[in-house]
Amino acid sequence: MSDIDMIAAAAERLSGHVRRTPLLTSPFLDEIAGRQVFVKPECLQHTGSFKFRGAWSAISALDPDLRVRGVIAYSSGNHAQGVALAAKMHGVPAVIIMPSDAPALKIANTRALGAEVRLYDRAGESREEIGEALASDRGLTLIRPFDEPLVIAGQGTCGLEIAEQAAEHGVTEADVLVCCGGGGLTSGVALALEAKAPGMRVRPAEPEGFDDVKRSLQAGAIQRNNAEAGGLCDAILTPAPGQLTFPILSRLCGPGVVVTEDEALRAMALAFLRLKIVIEPGGAVGLAAALFHGDEIEGDSVIAVASGGNVDPAVFRMALDRLDAA
């Protein structure tokens, strides 16, 4: 089970390899939110999202004899790129199982990061069967995207940095809005802050229509989304919180905050204008919650994790359109 000691150990393994992202501020965002806003831009992490932390944590902890045989992951998005680069930097093979209808750019990017991409037909093939056959043939280790203690511990290193950086600004109490899919980042950050900044409280942020975590926290049991996909926030659309992450979320998090897609796009536009960072819709829901749902938030300061920036130009243009209208 993940705990602060595992996170501290992950931080040691990540040191010198992970990027320590800064903590950004803007008086213009403070004005909108009505309180001091801090943004942790994990879009500036290697491969453009926090996923590199968890991937590095898991791969670096493998027994060397096992690691040398390689790793495997199912993903068409940020986790795939994180695993691909972390494996490449360890000099070991990575196989990524992606649907054959994944965007060509994502497939190309994953290959360019050194991974072998195995495409499968969503309709006719089971990715688990393909993956298990490949893993057993070649002795590959599966790196799960969130329900894996070493991955949660790696994401938790983001929380260690938040605790240290906020303290440098004199902030020890704040709601911390974390973009939440399966809950790997959210639970890791919550564990880190429980130990290092107990005055802070993590709040999962989700897009409308995919508020499984908020409802799960309310119900005290795992709830699923009705839809499995769709909408702009693809990076954080998982069917339900994980078996390992949910108990952590349930013990440590405050209520979830749900934002609209339009609010996510407006948060992206303000991040462009005021922070000069590129964030994707799923990576913007935390900032959108901080900026536009102030009545649901407590305290003089709020911290939002901008979890990723892998956004297509067409979607980014939709965000820029919100500026012209403003």
Place this chain on the structure above:
Amino acid sequence: MSDIDMIAAAAERLSGHVRRTPLLTSPFLDEIAGRQVFVKPECLQHTGSFKFRGAWSAISALDPDLRVRGVIAYSSGNHAQGVALAAKMHGVPAVIIMPSDAPALKIANTRALGAEVRLYDRAGESREEIGEALASDRGLTLIRPFDEPLVIAGQGTCGLEIAEQAAEHGVTEADVLVCCGGGGLTSGVALALEAKAPGMRVRPAEPEGFDDVKRSLQAGAIQRNNAEAGGLCDAILTPAPGQLTFPILSRLCGPGVVVTEDEALRAMALAFLRLKIVIEPGGAVGLAAALFHGDEIEGDSVIAVASGGNVDPAVFRMALDRLDAA
């Protein structure tokens, strides 16, 4: 005259107030450049450009009895915002003299940062006369944009960070491409690297048609641009290098590198796609030189300063268009 001791003293004054921007990399940019590329994203600095460093350096060094009366600057751009915020953070008044035809957003931003904006009519009024009258009436101190030792020293702190951060990556020799207008940033970085990373060589980067620094270095004497304004790279369009900056540039810099506007836009697009940062055309010429003028650059590594990110959505869309075409 600026020197490494002044830069070190500026770094002490800036500590805890300036943002230490990270040093970013992407294997995709390395591939394009044919060597290892490091980007210093000063767009992530307070107010979206390196100008905050010089402004803080100058204001923090003022005699307190003088400082309390306030500061004044002529600028419609990044220097204005840097001076406005640095003055606000010192709790002293700032007056910014701007042309009445400056973009409304820039005027609003400068006011929102706490400055008093005095508009003047470019055709009928002299900004210097207005500024001198205001300065003498109120005892304001003029903060020059580049030809001022304390400002050069402040910009030089960016060079100290580059030397430290590159060494962490094992890099002690590299061409360092710096977006160059009046030469404040370029000369400050060159002085810092002369002392802290003597294996590095600063190269001024400029847009086509505004290559006064490159020509001045070639001629060994200050040359002026034919045009005074125009084009997308407005942030770095100054008529000529400064009286204080040129001797430093002349002593320490390698040859200038000139890029096209299209190359600057393509560099902005790649920074969006691969680094998740927003840079303006004038802030992209260093990266454009690193990526697209490799035959003019020496060594296995190149470092580009992305000096600012204050770009209008319409211009950013032009950059995104380059991605669709690629």
